[in-house]
Amino acid sequence: MSDSAAASDWVNPLRDSTDKRLPHIAGPCALVIFGVTGDLARRKLMPAIYDLANRGLLPPGFALVGFARREWTDEDFANVVLEAVKDGARTKFRQDVWERLAEGIRFVEGSFDEAEAFQNLSETLATLDNERGIGGNHGFYLAIPPNAFPQVLEQLSASGLAQAEDGQWRRVVIEKPFGHDLESARELNAVVNKVFPEDTVFRIDHYLGKETVQNILALRFANQLFDPIWNAHYVDHVQITMAEDIGLGGRAGYYDGIGAARDVIQNHLLQLLAFTAMEEPISFEPLNLQAEKIKVLSATRLAEPLDETTARGQYEGGWQGGLPVVGLLEEEGFAADSTTETFAAITLEVDTRRWAGVPFYLRTGKRLGRRVTEIAVVFKRAPHLPFDKTMTEDLGQNALVIRVQPDEGVTMRFGSKVPGSSMEVRDVNMDFSYGQAFTESSPEAYERLILDVLLGEPSLFPVNAEVELSWEILDPVLEHWAAGGKPEPYEAGTWGPPSADEMMQRTGREWRRP
Structure with a gap:
C-alpha cells in the first residue's frame, strides 16, 4: 500500500x-x-x-x-x-x-x-x-x-x-x-x-496552554478540600503576578507604546483571574467553560479611585544577577522621553456572591527581582484565641500559591509549632512540584495549543466576548494613566515602584516577594 x-x-x-x-x-x-x-x-x-x-x-x-x-x-x-x-x-x-x-x-x-x-x-x-x-x-x-x-x-x-x-x-x-x-x-x-x-x-x-494553568481546574474542582474555603468567607485577597527579570533591549519595535498592561494584564492575567474566580462549569466542554469565564469577566470591575488602586512604573538602571543593566530610556530603540510603562499593577473586584469584598491584585513588570508567574490565594487570619501574642508573632497569613512558571507546582503556607518546650508557631510550606511528582515532563504550551487547533478543541482559546470584556476592564486604567504624565521610576532588580507598595499598604496588605 x-x-x-x-x-x-x-x-x-x-x-x-x-x-x-x-x-x-x-x-x-x-x-x-x-x-x-x-x-x-x-x-x-x-x-x-x-x-x-x-x-x-x-x-x-x-x-x-x-x-x-x-x-x-x-x-x-x-x-x-x-x-x-x-x-x-x-x-x-x-x-x-x-x-x-x-x-x-x-x-x-x-x-x-x-x-x-x-x-x-x-x-x-x-x-x-x-x-x-x-x-x-x-x-x-x-x-x-x-x-x-x-x-x-x-x-x-x-x-x-x-x-x-x-x-x-x-x-x-x-x-x-x-x-x-x-x-x-x-x-x-x-x-x-x-x-x-x-x-x-x-x-x-x-499561558493557557501551560500545564499549571490547566491544573487550576483540577485543583479546584477535583478536590473537596478546597471548595468550601474558596470564597469571601475565608479568602482575604488574591495576588496574580507575572514578573520577569529581563529588560526590553531589542524589543522597542513591538513594546514601545504598548506597555506592560496591554502586553500582559489584558490577556494573560485576566485569563488567570477568570480561571481562579469562575464557578464550576457543568462540564469541561468548550461552551460551558467559556460561559463561566465570561460570567466572571462580566462581573469584574476596577476598584477606585484609580490614583490609589493602580500603579505603573518604568525601570531605571541598576544591578541584575550581579551585572549592571541600563534603564528603559537607554535601551536601543526607545525614545529618551518614552512614557511606556514596564510595570503595571491594578486592583479588581469581582461582584459575585462568592467574591464580594475580596480584592484581586494583578501585577506585571520587567527587570523585577526574579522571573516568576504565580497565583496566590491569601486567606484571612485565624482568631488565635488559645494563643497569646508572643506565640504567633512570627505567623503570617495562610496561603495557597499556584506556581505557573518557572518551577511549576503548588505551595501551601500554614502555621506549625516550633520544636521545643514552649508553644511557638511559625510559617512552614508544604510543596508540590510537577518535576518531582511526575516522571514525564510537561509539554510546552504551544504543543498543547497547536494540537487543540488541529483537533478543533477551543476550550483554552479566548472568544470574542472574553477579549472585549478584558478591554472594557482595562481601558479606563489606560485612559487614566495617559492623562497622568510619566510612569514612576524604579530600580532594576527591585520589585517595582514605591507606589505599588503604597497601593497595598492603604488596605493593610503587602505584596508577596516570591
Missing part, C-alpha cells in the same frame, strides 16, 4: 474514545504558517510541531507549509525547520520521526499582497490533499503583526482557501495582541469573523 493511500485510509483510533485519559491524536490535516521567518515560528512553533510528531500525536498525513517572501525551495525550508527543531525541541531528536515529518514540508514564496502567491498556496494544498490524504483540512497560523491580518484574511477569502466544503474544516490561529483597546479589538474581531466564523477562530494565549 502506498503512503498516500495509507494516509487517506487512516482512522484515528482514539478520536472518539470516551476515555479522557487517552491521548488525542489529530486527524489528517495541513498547517500553513504565515511568518515562518519570524522569531515565534523558529523558537516555538517549529519545535512544538516536531515534539507533537515525536510523541505520536500527529497523523501520518500531516503537512507543514511555510509562506514567506524568501526565495526558498521546499528543501531550504525543511532545513530551516530542522535547525529550529535541533535548537529548541523539548523531546529527543529522532531521525526516523524527522524524516516522516519532512515528507510533508512545503514552502510557498510570496508576499501578502500577491494574489498569485495565494493561488500557488491553494495549488500546493490541493496537491498535498491528493498525495497525503489530508482531505481538505487546513489550518492557517498568522504568526505576523496584527496590521497584516486584514490583507492575509482578504487573500485567503479571495483565493477560496478560507471556504471549506462538506466534511472539511478551515481554521485560523491568531497571536496576541488582540487590538490595543476595546474599539480596535472590536474592529479586529469584525475583520476576522468576516472571513472565518467565530467557532473556527483560535486566539492563542500561550
Whole structure:
C-alpha cells in the first residue's frame, strides 16, 4: 500500500474514545504558517510541531507549509525547520520521526499582497490533499503583526482557501495582541469573523496552554478540600503576578507604546483571574467553560479611585544577577522621553456572591527581582484565641500559591509549632512540584495549543466576548494613566515602584516577594 493511500485510509483510533485519559491524536490535516521567518515560528512553533510528531500525536498525513517572501525551495525550508527543531525541541531528536515529518514540508514564496502567491498556496494544498490524504483540512497560523491580518484574511477569502466544503474544516490561529483597546479589538474581531466564523477562530494565549494553568481546574474542582474555603468567607485577597527579570533591549519595535498592561494584564492575567474566580462549569466542554469565564469577566470591575488602586512604573538602571543593566530610556530603540510603562499593577473586584469584598491584585513588570508567574490565594487570619501574642508573632497569613512558571507546582503556607518546650508557631510550606511528582515532563504550551487547533478543541482559546470584556476592564486604567504624565521610576532588580507598595499598604496588605 502506498503512503498516500495509507494516509487517506487512516482512522484515528482514539478520536472518539470516551476515555479522557487517552491521548488525542489529530486527524489528517495541513498547517500553513504565515511568518515562518519570524522569531515565534523558529523558537516555538517549529519545535512544538516536531515534539507533537515525536510523541505520536500527529497523523501520518500531516503537512507543514511555510509562506514567506524568501526565495526558498521546499528543501531550504525543511532545513530551516530542522535547525529550529535541533535548537529548541523539548523531546529527543529522532531521525526516523524527522524524516516522516519532512515528507510533508512545503514552502510557498510570496508576499501578502500577491494574489498569485495565494493561488500557488491553494495549488500546493490541493496537491498535498491528493498525495497525503489530508482531505481538505487546513489550518492557517498568522504568526505576523496584527496590521497584516486584514490583507492575509482578504487573500485567503479571495483565493477560496478560507471556504471549506462538506466534511472539511478551515481554521485560523491568531497571536496576541488582540487590538490595543476595546474599539480596535472590536474592529479586529469584525475583520476576522468576516472571513472565518467565530467557532473556527483560535486566539492563542500561550499561558493557557501551560500545564499549571490547566491544573487550576483540577485543583479546584477535583478536590473537596478546597471548595468550601474558596470564597469571601475565608479568602482575604488574591495576588496574580507575572514578573520577569529581563529588560526590553531589542524589543522597542513591538513594546514601545504598548506597555506592560496591554502586553500582559489584558490577556494573560485576566485569563488567570477568570480561571481562579469562575464557578464550576457543568462540564469541561468548550461552551460551558467559556460561559463561566465570561460570567466572571462580566462581573469584574476596577476598584477606585484609580490614583490609589493602580500603579505603573518604568525601570531605571541598576544591578541584575550581579551585572549592571541600563534603564528603559537607554535601551536601543526607545525614545529618551518614552512614557511606556514596564510595570503595571491594578486592583479588581469581582461582584459575585462568592467574591464580594475580596480584592484581586494583578501585577506585571520587567527587570523585577526574579522571573516568576504565580497565583496566590491569601486567606484571612485565624482568631488565635488559645494563643497569646508572643506565640504567633512570627505567623503570617495562610496561603495557597499556584506556581505557573518557572518551577511549576503548588505551595501551601500554614502555621506549625516550633520544636521545643514552649508553644511557638511559625510559617512552614508544604510543596508540590510537577518535576518531582511526575516522571514525564510537561509539554510546552504551544504543543498543547497547536494540537487543540488541529483537533478543533477551543476550550483554552479566548472568544470574542472574553477579549472585549478584558478591554472594557482595562481601558479606563489606560485612559487614566495617559492623562497622568510619566510612569514612576524604579530600580532594576527591585520589585517595582514605591507606589505599588503604597497601593497595598492603604488596605493593610503587602505584596508577596516570591
